[in-house]
Amino acid sequence: MRPMLATPTRRVPTGPEWAHEVKWDGMRILADIHDGQVRLTSRTERDVTVAFPELAGLANEFEDMLLDGEAVVLRDGIPSFAALAERFHVTSPTKAAALAARAPVTLMVFDLLRLYGVDLTGRSWTDRRATLERLELQNPHWTVPPTFTDGQALWEATREQGLEGIVSKRRSGRYAAGARTEDWVKLPHRTSQSVVIGGWRPETDQVGRLGAVLVGVPGVGGLRYLGRVGSGIAGKTARALAADLAPLTSAGSPFVDEVPPEDASGTTWVHPVLVCDVQALGLTDSRRLRQPAYRGLRPDLTPGDIDPTELPDA
Numbered sequence: 001m002r003p004m005l006a007t008p009t010r011r012v013p014t015g016p017e018w019a020h021e022v023k024w025d026g027m028r029i030l031a032d033i034h035d036g037q038v039r040l041t042s043r044t045e046r047d048v049t050v051a052f053p054e055l056a057g058l059a060n061e062f063e064d065m066l067l068d069g070e071a072v073v074l075r076d077g078i079p080s081f082a083a084l085a086e087r088f089h090v091t092s093p094t095k096a097a098a099l100a101a102r103a104p105v106t107l108m109v110f111d112l113l114r115l116y117g118v119d120l121t122g123r124s125w126t127d128r129r130a131t132l133e134r135l136e137l138q139n140p141h142w143t144v145p146p147t148f149t150d151g152q153a154l155w156e157a158t159r160e161q162g163l164e165g166i167v168s169k170r171r172s173g174r175y176a177a178g179a180r181t182e183d184w185v186k187l188p189h190r191t192s193q194s195v196v197i198g199g200w201r202p203e204t205d206q207v208g209r210l211g212a213v214l215v216g217v218p219g220v221g222g223l224r225y226l227g228r229v230g231s232g233i234a235g236k237t238a239r240a241l242a243a244d245l246a247p248l249t250s251a252g253s254p255f256v257d258e259v260p261p262e263d264a265s266g267t268t269w270v271h272p273v274l275v276c277d278v279q280a281l282g283l284t285d286s287r288r289l290r291q292p293a294y295r296g297l298r299p300d301l302t303p304g305d306i307d308p309t310e311l312p313d314a
Contacts, residue, residue: 001113002178003028003043003068006167008310009185012151013168019125020151022158023165023186024108025079026072027088027300031107033058033065042300051090054100054141055107061137066114068175069142071105078162081277085296107142113175121175125183128175155187165189180307190279192295193310196303197274198223198254199267200245201230210242213294214259214267215278217308222256223272224308226287228263232294244297245270275301 012020029048032039038059040049052071073083083103090096112132113121120128129147137144148154154166165188173183195215203211212230216223233241248270253259259267277295284290 001030001041001066002045003030004111004176004178004184005180005307006184006186007180007182008307009168009187012155012166012187013185014151016149017171018151018168019129019147019149019171020154020166020168021110021147022108022145022154022163023167023188024070024072025081025164025190026070026084026105026108029069029071029107030113031055031058031067031069031109033062033067036063043305044300044302046300048087048300050093051087051096052100052105053093053096054104057139058107058142062115062135064114064116065112065135067107067109067137068111068113069107069109071107073103073105079164081295088297088299104141106140109137109142109144111175113177121177123174124171125169125173125175126171159189163189164192192277192279193217193289194275194277194298194301194306195226196223196272196306197245197270197276198225198272199259199269200242201228201263201267210238210245213241213245213276214255214263215276215289215292216255216272217306218303219256219308223254223303224287225255225257225259226283227289227292229278229289229292229294231292237294237296241297244274248273272303275299275303275306 028043030041036059038056040052042048072079086099112128132144151168158166167184167186170183195217197213198216199214200210201212203209212228212233214228216225250269250271253269254272275298277298278292279295280289280292282290
């Protein structure tokens with residue numbers, strides 16, 4: 001099963017039919033507990049159980065349940081995406097245990113999709129939420145964050161606290177697995193965007209050493225070019241990214257629109273399969289990312305998961 005997705009919005013919805021939650025800057029996870037075992041899957045249905053050993057104790061909570069939530073690594077109460085990104089590629093139990101000891105995750109559980117074999121996805125958000133709260137899931141590694149009735153106040157509070165934003169949910173809404181609906185809408189504070197890498201350029205005067213990536217988003221006819229991202233790519237990050245891109249080298253540009261000569265010159269093109277997150281100050285008039293900065297790869301996403309309507313405004 002893939003998780004339900006929220007639709008971007010430009011304003012906080014109001015009225016008694018809406019409930020509001022903090023939007024966490026983490027990794028979306030479905031936690032399937034059954035027969036004393038926990039299976040964790042990402043947004044793309046990839047099994048990531050081995051990467052989060054601190055969540056194995058969920059098997060002791062209830063015999064059968066399916067939870068939807070966001071795994072975060074907290075630093076002074078604020079999610080650190082950089083710290084969490086170390087977990088994305090982990091397949092070694094030994095390495096995962098070491099990372100869990102150094103930077104443990106907390107699963108922010110916000111929905112309950114199954115309990116004791118009963119499918120709850122056809123029930124309203126209000127019913128699912130009430131059942132979830134009765135489970136009293138509370139542990140250093142998982143919790144059920146509160147919901148709020150005043151979305152505007154939560155929006156202001158999350159901005160002041162440096163959190164990512166808010167998600168508003170229609171109380172009558174059912175859980176639409178794998179779909180993006182307007183029963184859930186999101187309003188982030190930060191202009192972050194998931195993009196597809198289509199090529200890389202070397203550092204100036206450093207042939208072969210990765211210094212920037214060329215990125216885009218799916219659009220009509222194929223991948224649309226958004227610009228070059230170099231900020232945030234250096235040292236260990238650059239070496240790891242270069243290793244990931246090396247086997248993906250392609251003979252030509254994957255972008256359907258023209259890449260400016262100053263960006264295309266010296267670029268090594270790659271097959272557009274890797275997704276990364278960038279932060280930017282919106283878009284320029286020419287539909288390029290304004291002052292983008294690289295945040296990290298998103299192996300939990302595929303190019304097909306990217307919604308181009310989420311692009312930040314100019």
